Amino acid sequence: MTGRQLAAWALVALALAVVPVLLPSAFYLGIATHALIFAIMALSLNILIGHGGMTSLGHAVYLGVPAYGVAVMTMQLGWSPVPTILFALALGTATAALFGVLALRASGLGFLMITLALGQVMWGAAYRWVGLTGGDNGIRLSGRPTLFGINLTDAVPFYIFVALILFMALFCLWQLDRSAFGACLRGTRDQPRRMRMLGHDVWRIRWTAFVLAGFWGSVSGVLYCYDYQYVSPAALSLPQSAEALLMVVLGGAGTLAGPVVGAIVITAIKTIVSSYVDRWYTLLGLTFIIVVSVMPTGLVPGIAAWVKGRRA
């Protein structure tokens, strides 16, 4: 790691650490925690969209399935936190492994449609399979767990826990970006035919990316369940998938900071708007249209280009 990179990572850590000091009330710290969890989700989706060029509209599956896994294991079977978390991560990742096989039968818009259809199937299952999921009422947790002797009930320890995991996710995805696999993945995005001619197994690279995205999505799903202490079919809904996609596109697909910025902006807008008016979906729709029409490359690349232009 070069000095500049080390400084950048120190800055990220400092920014994450300073939030609880700047936002002393549990309410605002809670909103910051939501934003960081969605940042992890957006980062995981960015593996597919930004690096793999595969637009998925079913990423809520990897938020909702592990969240239901946590809720069911904790409330109905009484498992303790560590095995519950491991089970939920395995469940989400295994779902990604299976759905990846199906969705990658197609590419481009076909891929998008299949991921959307699979997402709606899971949403329908959560909605109708009342015996397991509680249907529309969802499942309420009795509280946050104690992990490694630390009780996560209060806002500050839970924030620190989430921030640590986000930091880990950022670091892992940065390494992925720089690895040979990351280069291969971008190769399959830009020139799949050439990659095939070079002897790479394009399908396997894409499938691996899909499973990785599913794993990191599952991480966000476990945190989501502990954060809200509640899970309902909304976690698996199309608007949830669309919000994650919007976070990636708004922040800047293919950049490391983009999904985080997008998640923070969207969570802030959603929180502020929801406290005044009921029309979040109209605003979500309008944001989609505006982002696509006005800044298709997203905030982070847009601002970077603007800064560069001013320096020159």
Add this chain to the structure above:
Amino acid sequence: MQFWIVQSLNSLAMGGLLFLLSAGFSLIFGLLRIPNLAHGALFMLGAYFGATLLASHMNFWLAALVSGLGVGLIGVVLEAVLLRRLAGNEQGQVLVTLGVAFIIADLCLLTWGGDPMPLGAPRALRPPVFIGGFAFPGYRLVVLGFALVCALLLWLLLERTRLGAMIRAGVDDREMARSVGIPVSRLFSAVFFLGAFLAGVGGVVGGPILSAYPGLDADMLPLALVVVILGGVGSLPGALVGSFIVGGIYNFGSALFPDFAYVVLFLPMVVVLVIKPTGLFGRVLR
């Protein structure tokens, strides 16, 4: 026995409705290369228009026609104002249709509220029909017949008219069609109108079975997606066959395993994706 016969009929009626929904979706996808994610919302909008018109005592079929025209007009505006500017940016176009779907759904909730609105079937078609000692709900037979007539008309339009020939040429090879002088952009408007019109009419005709309620869009869109994944993109026979397969599976699934109505849809999709990823009647689009 009664159960199987009635459920089979319900399946056929559902298949007919799904055809009205997905024929337009499939044609739009075939020609414009956009999965129009607002299609479920357009269907719902048609149902709400129909419910409003029927509440003011309009004739049922006239209400279906007027709602269809209204929804068709909205489709044309959507295509001309939002989608055309994004030509070539397919991902952007999909996201815009999704944004429009959210806006339509939210405005429907704002306008018509959260309670389901019933649509009454035409009075003459309400009494059950008796065939061989079994009572059939008469209206469902009419829905099936109506969908089959629409399928026939669409087939004639696509196979026997100049406009249809141009649409087929556009679906097969858009660039080549453009270069031999077919006004592909104007075709886009025509096909978008046709697709939205069918969805709007479908919303009204399906109304007495499904009624108009918030979330109808989210219930219908995945069905249309599965139909098109099964039948193949841009293919009318594919949409017809896919609709009846999905209608049957969805209906019997809901009746036999109510908890898993959506999950059983998954099975035909998996089978087709594994055997023939382009769908039963699909070809690779250029």
